Amino acid sequence: MFTNLAANQLGFVLPVVITFFLSPFVVHTLGDDIYGLWSLIVSFTGHYSILTLGIQSAATRYVAYAAGRGERDAMNKTVSSSLAMLLPAAALTMLVGAVLAIGLEHWFDVPHDHLRSARIACLFVAATAATNFATAIFACLLTAHQRFDTLNVVRTGAFALRSALTVVLLLNGYRIVALAVLGFGMMAISGIVFALAARRQAGEWAIGRRWVDRESVRTLFGYGVKSFVGTTGMLLKYQTDLFLVGLFLAPADIAMYSLGATLLTYVVQFVHTLVHVFEPWATQRYARDGVEGLRGLFLSGSAFFYALGGLLVGGILVFARPFYSLWIDPEHVQAGSILMVLSIPIFFTMGARFAHAFLVAMARIGTFNVVGLVAGLAKVALAAVLIPRYGLSGAAWSAVLPFVVAEGLWFVPFISRVLGVSAWRVLFGSIGRGVLVGLVTFGAGIGATRWIDPTSWLRLTAGVALAGAAGLVLAWGLLPRRLGDLDWRRAVARKLGLRTPGEVVA
Secondary structure (H helix, E strand, O other), rough: OOOHHHHHHHHHHHHHHHHHHHOOOOOHHHHHHHHHHHHHHHHHHHHHHHOOHHHHHHHHHHHHHHHHHHOOHHHHHHHHHHHHHHHHHHHHHHHHHHHHHHHHHHHOOOOOOHHHHHHHHHHHHHHHHHHHHHHHHHHHHHHHHHHHHHHHHHHHHHHHHHHHHHHHHOOOOOOOHHHHHHHHHHHHHHHHHHHHHHHHHHOOOOOOHOOOOOHHHHHHHHHHHHHHHHHHHHHHHHHHHHHHHHHHHHHHHHHHHHHHHHHHHHHHHHHHHHHHHHHHHHHHHHHHHHHHHHHHHHHHHHHHHHHHHHHHHHHHHHHHHHHHHHOOOOOOOOOHHHHHOOOOHHHHHHHHHHHHHHHHHHOOOOHHHHHHHHHHHHHHHHHHHHHHHOOOOHHHHHHHHHHHHHHHHHHHHHHHHHHHHOOHHHHHHHHHHHHHHHHHHHHHHHHHHHOOOOOOOHHHHHHHHHHHHHHHHHHHHHHOEEEEOEEEHHHHHHOOOOOOEEEEEO
């Protein structure tokens, strides 16, 4: 698990670092209008995911479950049946992409000079998503067998190569069509590499028509529908903002909101890279030990995730505006204000997404996903009211309020009941610790900005380091000694080659 967490974090950090240096260049090269249009087209990718009806999540869960029980035939049936269901979804994606391309000018304010390029880009973005769906089962196999090292090597390598080629294309005068074709090519190459890696690293499995059976399709579809509801809720939460802004505001506003939401996207990906490691692990443990094998890790692990949420939100609330002023330019500092608002639910999302890994293990994701869908629909309804009246601020607040209610108020008693633990232990033992860490980080950040005015990268980095250090010191003392069955302080010390009480580490 430690290796997988490390691999996921490296796979997360490297793209963030690349994006940090690449984004200002792309924004200034394309201009706000074209960049906003490109951001809108790329956001279609997330919407295409609903066409898979949650089969990818279902495949990962049931492959991991079969692996935990050593049932090879069940694995083959899951893999083959999943592929048989994903291929039609890939074909449907291309059809939907064509419809979007044809009707683009009727739904959004697309400059006439860029309409043809936007339509072609739409088609290639759809082809990229379709290729991802057609090859997704190989990534599912690697995930279910906890080969996150391979997944991250391939994805990070593809991202780095794509970023380098993006610079080359833009410097030579190419624009969004070339970027869309490049994305399609990198996805196709990644899919081939995943297939080869799955054959070598994901145990023995087979794909064939003889393994496709009604029972497997029914099981996958039943779980997939529940996952589909959750995916739709997540799509409404994170992927509809640019659509909604584009319906009511100008392309330049899309660019400003996109910049603010970009860092939120990376925070969400950071949470996903952490939580994703626990899903196959928890599923295999549940297959062996039942719910009793999950309670200890949930109670201690949730404290870590809420503390991390407090650390992130406390820092963002202080440093978002000066960061954007330095990163892009002072004219785009409003993007920092947007990020400040959007970051508020992250504190609750950290704990909710961690607990979701245990719901996946028990195949009890239905209620959680329905509530997420309701919150997503409430967000869209609020956006339709607030964006015309309050502009970008209305878009940001409409994206926040429903999920604070769903993940902050409703979720704690729900997950406590499902796992059979005390809600008060979660509220005070986990959320309470996270709130304290967040308040200390925020207070230390305010003090740091008054002492060290963050008008340069060096000053901003020093302020972030001081605030982060204060939050981490408090978290080190507040967090429970054991993470499930693991003495995490001793484990970290061993990995770092440090001495721990009662032992000497070479």
